[in-house]
Amino acid sequence: xxxxxxIDTGGTFTDAVLLDAADxxxxxxxxxxxxxxxxxxxxxxxxxxxADLLSQVELVSLSSTLTTNSAVEGKGAPICVLLIGYDERxxxxxxxxxxxxANSLILLGGGHDAGGRELVPLDEQxxxxxxxxxxxxxxxxxxxxxxxxxxxTHEQRAAELVRELSGKPVTCGHELxxxxxxxxxxxxxxxxxxxxxxxxxxxxxxxxxxxxxRISAPLMIVKGDGSLISADSAILQPITTVLxxxxxxxxxxxxEALGAVLGDDKPHSRHDRNVSLLSRSRDDESLHMKGRMxxxxx
Numbered sequence: 001x002x003x004x005x006x007i008d009t010g011g012t013f014t015d016a017v018l019l020d021a022a023d024x025x026x027x028x029x030x031x032x033x034x035x036x037x038x039x040x041x042x043x044x045x046x047x048x049x050x051a052d053l054l055s056q057v058e059l060v061s062l063s064s065t066l067t068t069n070s071a072v073e074g075k076g077a078p079i080c081v082l083l084i085g086y087d088e089r090x091x092x093x094x095x096x097x098x099x100x101x102a103n104s105l106i107l108l109g110g111g112h113d114a115g116g117r118e119l120v121p122l123d124e125q126x127x128x129x130x131x132x133x134x135x136x137x138x139x140x141x142x143x144x145x146x147x148x149x150x151x152x153t154h155e156q157r158a159a160e161l162v163r164e165l166s167g168k169p170v171t172c173g174h175e176l177x178x179x180x181x182x183x184x185x186x187x188x189x190x191x192x193x194x195x196x197x198x199x200x201x202x203x204x205x206x207x208x209x210x211x212x213x214r215i216s217a218p219l220m221i222v223k224g225d226g227s228l229i230s231a232d233s234a235i236l237q238p239i240t241t242v243l244x245x246x247x248x249x250x251x252x253x254x255x256e257a258l259g260a261v262l263g264d265d266k267p268h269s270r271h272d273r274n275v276s277l278l279s280r281s282r283d284d285e286s287l288h289m290k291g292r293m294x295x296x297x298x
Contacts, residue, residue: 032044086111090183124157140197141170
């Protein structure tokens with residue numbers, strides 16, 4: 001008989017539960033969470049489960065407060081943010097100066113208009129020089145370009161150069177949010193990039209523990225909406241696992257928890273659970289059309 005293993009690292013306790021094919025709990029363990037080294041708490045919980053059952057596990061799911069804490073506490077690994085086609089006002093609107101410091105934000109020539117037409121060619125020389133200057137100082141790069149949701153080619157080219165010249169992970173704003181709002185996308189991309197190293201270390205540690213217990217089942221990560229993604233996907237987009245802990249324990253609580261993060265008191269539906277909302281900055285460009293002021297966000 002195959003079993004499913006669920007692991008949840010909370011702020012106080014780490015739980016490990018084995019379920020059978022009928023969704024019945026056949027074994028469970030609760031141990032203290034070791035915040036400075038989550039691997040130890042997980043190892044303690046797994047060690048308390050029957051070894052003969054662990055070897056029959058067919059699927060593993062992992063939920064954690066790691067990314068939630070990172071977002072709420074403003075913690076993360078060092079990154080460089082490449083802002084393409086931004087002006088100083090837009091940079092200020094991102095909120096990234098207070099989060100990362102002005103030195104970590106690099107303005108580059110490029111960007112598109114609201115119709116997706118290129119306004120300025122991407123400054124690949126300056127981009128390449130920036131990547132080379134920062135590659136040994138950061139764990140990842142974040143890229144956000146003006147109107148990238150209408151035309152992502154500048155972000156995509158920047159990502160190609162980051163991988164080619166540094167080998168470091170890179171997050172593009174258009175990959176995480178499809179809505180207009182360049183400063184908001186920049187914050188979302190930066191938050192994601194800061195979490196990559198943390199989540200990668202946790203997943204690698206869990207995979208080693210699973211191997212130690214002779215578990216060869218796929219490792220899935222719980223997203224903030226309660227669904228599952230592969231470990232590889234979670235490493236690339238760790239911000240999708242924000243509120244993973246509440247999602248694993250009580251799905252309705254996710255909306256309430258997100259409301260608390262956003263600073264309002266209304267429950268949020270699954271449709272509203274877009275992590276780009278973690279940044280509450282507003283935008284951006286203004287256009288005069290037919291005698292009226294029309295606000296356009298990049």
